[in-house]
Amino acid sequence: MVATQSPIDARKRPRQARSAATVEAIVEAAARVLEAGGLAAFNTNAVAEKAGVSVGSLYQYFPAKEALLAELIRRKRAELMTMIEREKAQARGRDLPSVLNGFIRAAVSHQLERPRLAGSLEYAEAMLPIDTETEALKRMIVAAVAEILSLHGIAKPETAARDLAALTRGMVDAAGLFGETDMSSLEPRVRRAVYGYLGIRK
Amino acid sequence: MVATQSPIDARKRPRQARSAATVEAIVEAAARVLEAGGLAAFNTNAVAEKAGVSVGSLYQYFPAKEALLAELIRRKRAELMTMIEREKAQARGRDLPSVLNGFIRAAVSHQLERPRLAGSLEYAEAMLPIDTETEALKRMIVAAVAEILSLHGIAKPETAARDLAALTRGMVDAAGLFGETDMSSLEPRVRRAVYGYLGIRK
Amino acid sequence: MVATQSPIDARKRPRQARSAATVEAIVEAAARVLEAGGLAAFNTNAVAEKAGVSVGSLYQYFPAKEALLAELIRRKRAELMTMIEREKAQARGRDLPSVLNGFIRAAVSHQLERPRLAGSLEYAEAMLPIDTETEALKRMIVAAVAEILSLHGIAKPETAARDLAALTRGMVDAAGLFGETDMSSLEPRVRRAVYGYLGIRK
Amino acid sequence: MVATQSPIDARKRPRQARSAATVEAIVEAAARVLEAGGLAAFNTNAVAEKAGVSVGSLYQYFPAKEALLAELIRRKRAELMTMIEREKAQARGRDLPSVLNGFIRAAVSHQLERPRLAGSLEYAEAMLPIDTETEALKRMIVAAVAEILSLHGIAKPETAARDLAALTRGMVDAAGLFGETDMSSLEPRVRRAVYGYLGIRK
DNA sequence: TATGAATGAGGATTCATTCAT
């Protein structure tokens, strides 16, 4: 990996097994703190305490609070990227609706899980200076979706990919915040909007 | 549970013209600060300075930082409510697409204006304990849209109203953050998604 | 002391009488803390406490710890500059030894006063990035002395000025740290070195 | 109050060849860190890293940060002591100027080498509680010089020794910090001051 | 009422030192 000189990006990689566990504990604690109290409650002392670790250890692996946030964002994006790659791999020879259904199912399940966490990360990402790696992942995700759309003859595939992602995220976030937890109820509603946007019938 | 004396709810209403001007200056300054630096940069000293007013005066009208945020949210909602009332008033005797077009146009123009401000307010609203008045406005907006949808035979009008609002907000926010400023390009895309969701063709 | 009113001043100027007193209390406390424990003990909490003021107030007037240090340096230099100007004003028509005696007396009395404070400020000045105003004062001091030397036919007056300042400072610092407090014993020793350096006899 | 077991004083002496190499690496790294960033940047982690050694190893040989600093000071003094002994050995039968020239040459070359390092060590020595061994070395140096001066009929030889050392150090430090690196230009200037102080002509 | 100086709790970050491996 190329060392981009941004401090937000610079995370010391653990060299021993014990520290890998520490890093995981910190990351999970960070997610929980964000989940529970949003960005306002997200402070290094709270995260360290919830992780059962000292502040010093936190700073051993994340040189700044923002670096921890960036790691959470990076992981979320990476998860999504993995899901998309999986869908893309299965897309060969299928018709567009089938492919879209896969994407939608992946996106909804991914986003509906911890809506308050997701919302905080999205806000943080929109407001903070984003590190290069995360930015790249973002572009790759859009590009992957756009590629599929393009193959099926959709015009302006990049814009469409962004619009569909935004629309889906908007719907799922709102549903999650409203208290919905049932994917099977939400999925068809998202599908209708997506199909409508693309001008195809189910 | 009834919040008898939540501090966030207790906002003095200005009583004189001179005070009204001060309040306006503070509110506009608050919006600008949020616009420029997001919630992280939103602090009372910065707002007071940008408003050309002392911190003391700020606290004269807004007993806590959150009260100022709540006022911004309330105003945003009130604007939207006004737009919706206007559209509703014109909806008599028109077909659903025409009515929807009005709504969509209103929503897009409203949301696309200051996307970073809108994003911060939405995040704040989702995370902070909301005061009763804003909560009520929110419900009224959904109810107003749901009523229209119901009149035109849409099933589960409340859910639809929330979904459409969420989908539209998601798309417009993303477009705004991406740098789009042209309503005429964004509107038809939103329309396609909305129509698709409702299962009607243009 | 006269506030020289330089354009380069990163310090917020107090607008009320009460805050002027606060600033003075902070500066004097800072000097005392440095005097007592050196740079290692120089921390904002200690200074604020000794000044009988909150940390917040300290930061109201000095945006960083270094700014406070810089102010101490600036004041010390300004004092010296004032002394030198006074001597320079009296130098007209006198012979070099008389002028030098004045300078030496001023320098010794100035430096012997609080040797530990002086030492800390010198070290800080040598190590920290110096602000432009202090740098300019430093040059002015050297230039003023060099001018006098030049008038009396001393070769390489700039180098001589720096050497004499260094030699004097070295001797006085060491004497101060050793516990000497008697100017009248130290002065003639400095004089012998200075005269010797310049190749003149008393 | 007697400090029975001051940590600064307790410095383990290395016993094996391998350890000696480690100790040298640490000491040299410490010097480099001081050279580069002064006392503010002097921390055990930085030193250990630059030495290519773990912090644990550093603490194996130096039980506290101050012990490392003390070792640097002790070495610097020991170097000077060695130089002085060498000069003293050659002093038999020579006249005072010849002897002084030797001393001055030794002192200038010694001090001009790494001025920032020297400055930091001097400051540390002046401010920190000094261990007994270093204190003794210091006295021996003064005594050695005083002895020479006394042999040549100089009054108050102890005071003179201290004054000359201080004057020389002041001049060389300032020259070094100013960027001078040429001994041959600085030496005669120091000589003039020294001779002047002692009231002898070259 | 308006002002802005003052407060101090809270939160970010560093670094000397310890100790399990």
Add this chain to the structure above:
DNA sequence: CATGAATGAATCCTCATTCAT
């Protein structure tokens, strides 16, 4: 002995809020 992960006290600095003028 060597390692480097872990600790937490110490320090810098911010900002919501109060209150004397």
